[in-house]
Amino acid sequence: DTASGTKQAKFTVQQSGEKSFGLYPLWHILISPTILEVTLPQGSSGISIDGKALALPAGKSTIALLPLAHQVQINATRVIASQTVPLDAFFTTGQTLSYQPTLTAAGLDKAKAAVRAAFDQCALRTSPNLDSDGCPQTIGFSLAGSGRWQLVGDPTQDVVVSFDKNMNAVATGHLQMVYSYQVSGGGGVQHLPASGGYSASLALAADAVIVASIQPAKGLPALARPDGASDQAAKDLVAAAFKRCAAVRAQIVADCPQALLSVATNVRWVLVGDPLLGSTVSFDQDSGQLTVRGNFVMTVSYSFFGYPKKESSFNTIYVAYLFWNGQSLQLVTITGSD
Structure with missing residues (x-):
């Protein structure tokens, strides 16, 4: 019996040089370990298997386990939440630990603060099109000269932090910004809208979150129209x-x-x-x-x-x-x- 029910397995046996009662050869059962592949995000604190802590680095690691049922725990930090993943390794040669990391409440607050700070820096830029230069905003057409960017609202109001298959952390959400520049001929200050989805690459540490870059993103969940926007x-x-x-x-x-x-x-x-x-x-x-x-x-x-x-x-x-x-x-x- 295993954690997921009754299973059958074929065993490999090997004859030894010993004999029982001087006549019958002794046979040994050969048990091969299960090779577990674990990928951890940046800023993680290793894992524990059946209560025994393992100090694994960020990235991919392989561990040899007895081919039995195990409890794998993702150790918590101030940024990454702890979670326990049941693993049924009954006579399998290799497995990959399947899980999706999540941030703690404090970690999510740090991620939001980092995204806001990155947008504040992007708002200091003067080019009308920055979508290929580490910032997501663009007016969508070529315009000579320079101007000023202004952030409208909170770009983290609908932010979602997820991890890709390589355990890289990404924050996605929607931005609204306004680009302004002086119209030639004394016509005043012209304003242009820039809005849409964004994807921010996050660098995690045990107690910090940093935004590496922000790019435009498509295919994000649809926004709901605010009640007051009649x-x-x-x-x-x-x-x-x-x-x-x-x-x-x-x-x-x-x-x-x-x-x-x-x-x-x-x-x-x-x-x-x-x-x-x-x-x-x-x-x-x-x-x-x-x-x-x-x-x-x-x-x-x-x-x-x-x-x-x-x-x-x-x-x-x-x-x-x-x-x-x-x-x-x-x-x-x-x-x-x-």
């Missing part, structure tokens, strides 16, 4: 933004959808009608980003080399981008197209 809340922010856009006396207006394709001075914009009529609101479960899409009408009066002129905005379609910052919706920008 269609009406999004539309109210966009409506207020349109009024501000129409009040700016400039040809180029940052974060606003209108466009004037002419040499112009003394520019005056006028919003015509309600740009929220017929608009639609959508929520992206992969990035957490909300968008409001619709049509708008703006007229513009201006001076063209001293001559008064009046026409409509070249752009008539808009897309507004919004983030949830943990407490409320935040409008990032409104873009326009014809």
Whole structure:
């Protein structure tokens, strides 16, 4: 009988040079050990087998065991939680210890703090596209010059720490960041959204967690739309933004959808009608980003080399981008197209 029920096995026997009663040869049963392969993550504290501690290093190790049932315990640290794995090695030649490490509550707190600190460092960068340079944020297209990054909300609000087959620790979650830069021609500061999944490579120690790098990630669990991120809340922010856009006396207006394709001075914009009529609101479960899409009408009066002129905005379609910052919706920008 074994821990998992009754089993049968074939034994190898070997005749010895001894005899019983001077006539009958003695036979010995040969028992071959089971070779157990154990892979431990960084920062681990070895294992215990049937109560006997073994100081194994991180990475792969092999252990010879009697081919019987055993209890293998992953020893605890302040970061890695203890767990016991039953092992039935009854007359098997080799096995791999199958388990998934978990972090302690203190270890998870340290991992979250490390991820936040890494994002704070990424926010200090000035390039618009960092997704191949140890940080995950990107605006998704080429843009000359430099700017500033701002983190929106908590990137660890949905963080999950797991271990791959080589026991490398990885933290996954979702980010929301805003890139801002000065628009040429005195049009103000333009903001661009960057959001999506991320994967942070973690280096574990007995009492610490460090982030080695963060990369964009796809295929993560879908995000749930926050209760406070309603269609009406999004539309109210966009409506207020349109009024501000129409009040700016400039040809180029940052974060606003209108466009004037002419040499112009003394520019005056006028919003015509309600740009929220017929608009639609959508929520992206992969990035957490909300968008409001619709049509708008703006007229513009201006001076063209001293001559008064009046026409409509070249752009008539808009897309507004919004983030949830943990407490409320935040409008990032409104873009326009014809």
